[in-house]
Amino acid sequence: MTNATELVGAVGTFRRTRAQHRAALRTRSTWWRDGWAGSVWVSLLVVVALWVRGGGVEDLSGWASGLTSLGRLTGLLASDLLLVQVLLMARVPLIERTYGQDELARWHRWVGFASFDLMLVHIVTITLGYAGAEPDALWSTAVDLTLNYPAMLLAIAGTVALCLVVVTSVRAARRRLRYESWHLLHLYAYLGVGLALPHQLWTGQEFTSSPAATVYWWGLWALAAAAILTYRVGVPLWLSARHRLMVVGVRAENDTVTTVLMSGRRLDRLPVRAGQYFGWRFLDGPGWTRAKPFSLSAAPDGRTLRITAAHLGAGSSRLATLRPGTKVLLEGPYGRLHDGVRTRRRVVLMASGIGVTPMRALLEALPQLPGDVTLIYRAGTPEDLIMVDELQRLAAERGAQLVLMPGHRPSHRDSWLPDSWAHLSDADALRYLAPDVADADVFVCGSPAWMEMVRGAAHDAGVPRRQIHLERFSY
Template sequence: MAFLVHDARDLARRPRTVAGIERARASKRLWRVDLLQAGLVTSIAIAIALFLADGGGTRFATPGAAITSLGIIAGLVATDLVLVMLLLAARVPLIERAVGHDASMGLHGKLGKPVMYLLVAHGVLLLAGYALSDGIDLVAEAVSIWSLPDLPLAILGFALFALVVVSSLVAVRRKLRYESWHLIHLLVYGAVLAALPHQFSVGGLFAEGTWQRWYWMAITIGTLAAVVAFRFVAPIALSLRHRLVVAGIDRVDHDVVSIRMRGVDLDKLGATGGQFFIWRFLAPGQWWQAHPYSLSAHPRGNELRITVRALGTGSADLMGIRPGTRVMLEGPYGIFSEASRSRRRIALVAAGIGVTPIRSLLESASFRPGEATVVLRTPAANDGWLLDEIKAIARSRGATVITVPGPRGTTGWLTDSAAREGLSLAALVPELDDTDVYVCGPRGWSDAVIVDALSSGLKPEQIHHERFDW
């Protein structure tokens, strides 16, 4: 037998014809996503409009003027997008709740290279445009504009931005420790500040008294204020308010522990199963690093719990964390939770340590007996992290647990024997077309589950996944 059904499969299913709450919640969230996307496009349009409203439309008469105008537009759009990138990474609650941390950081990452190309275009086009208009060669023009106010500082800003983008290229990033990469990434704030003065001192677009100047100052200050508020002040305020300490540690395996933490007013966090926090354990040698871990239990009273696998130095240190250690937290983040529900039924699919948010989501998700299926890829039958807890919750809530035990398959997300038997998500999960599928596990494995779900005809809005890598 390629898979094992643990319980509840035969529970009588009380029909529920309308999945009104789930659909209404999904459409509200998707409406917010549309609004944010519209905001992004509008901000680019306004950046271009600033130039056109300053008579930019008339500055295309000669080749030199046209190239200069394109250079100015490239700079305006690039700067606008840098601010968008900062907002996407600022953990603004509105963005986090609408698109989730994964998707906002995904877009943040995707914008890096195009913005760098726009910044290069800005510099090259302006140099060429000025040279053509002045009737001198590029080198002479470069020497002459070097003396423009704040230009050397702007070039330093570009160099810092380029360093951040290069350090984020997959091939380079893989070679860096997370903390080193993160430190380099912080240079982006220096890049923004260094590039700021030349925007106001070179050219007349942002001259004193113009509405363009006020608008540009407002979006720049607003973005930097959001970063300071949500990335720095909010976590400190949250940690001071909730006074979290390690209450106990339960060993799950030789390299996996569950860490229970207690604090004050934790219900006010509004956290729910499937979400994650960024945790900083204030122990010697650990206080300087913060790591994301999902809740492995739905928050109860004043207790939060995570389950950590030792995958590197930071997580290995947590294996020996002592009760009483103070903990700083940032969050809750993510929409790998009820917030993403769009259908009546739910399927929770996990492998490895990806079981943690699945375990807490099983506790917090709303479903009736018979409407939830948990599918776990485990090393052996009845062997899997948190499996006993999951079976107990499933029994009490009327969910079905299916384990697919065995070594990794050569292709797909199932074992080779399960694949030979023709198993698929649709074969394991009843009424899959009316189901939200939540997937968490190693990247390649999760991708294979998602491909299976899509090929079974599920819509993208029904598939939700959490990635543990960066």
């Protein structure tokens, strides 16, 4: 009788907490998403207003003046979007918690390409406008603009830096670059942004005629710089100094996967949840300046932090050579793959390969009653499955269902399933493994292609888009 009473009480508490959490999450998320999106549109409208105030509309009456005016407008919009792009990846906590790194990275990419395209239009239209209707004057005009206009050489250097960033951001180029090389080249974006400012303030008609516009523009750039220095430099250094992390254990899960255990001071005050990740820097030699994103593979207990990573590159392979006592710098926590985005009592965790690490932490930490959680774990071969003993123990302790699905994918179609399940459609297999999946939150982590197939299967199985949570770690 006591056990039944306790169970009923637990269910009631769970439901009340869940309802309160869902209401708070929905209100906070909607408000902040609308607020951030609105601020971006307001900044673009202000830029257009500056252009109008500077005579932009009147200048459209003539061919040469119209091109020049259009060039001024596209230059202003390109610069404004460039600052938005910087802010998107500045790790500002409120923006991170609202969108998550996965969505921020997607918007960062699209805003970046839009800004670059506008910048190219700016260069072409300004040059054509200054050359007037004389094609033969194009080259001499370009040379004159470069050599005789204030800060134009700086602007050209910034443009070259931004071109380098954009070229290496194209998917075909990214596939050929190591993460470490791509990350280093991507830092040139900050150089490009900084070199563009003097050119605008010294030659832009909108600023040379309006001190207020100059103050506004300086304010935007100062805000972006402050965000970068605070959240990409200052906060990580403060966290690292406060918690003084160091490696206390290294364990090989197999020949290609390593687990690292770390301990430090006041870890109970670190605002991290199971499923999130940090940027890690291990002070063991060259290369420590580039942070590597690794999810926690165990729920934070206030005393230790644990990560498990596959040897996919130089940074992750180095984990196997770490020694106890190695000091660690951390940046984060990041990511929305945690119980804070949960909207349903039932949860389906879906992992492929090394993507099981945040799912293992979630399995351990999620508030749940027996039967609430199902973990589906895919791998290419049985030997590729890691932490199986831990997963089985946790599933037994928490009353969760664990489904191990090793095996290569079907050769005749794209599928998240192994070949032995190919007689079922992706959605039918998901419904078979989790019959009430349409009324569950689905957390997904694995390779980008595999996650997209799982997303499609979940959608076809009736799971609303808002109940599907995934995070990409590809660059």
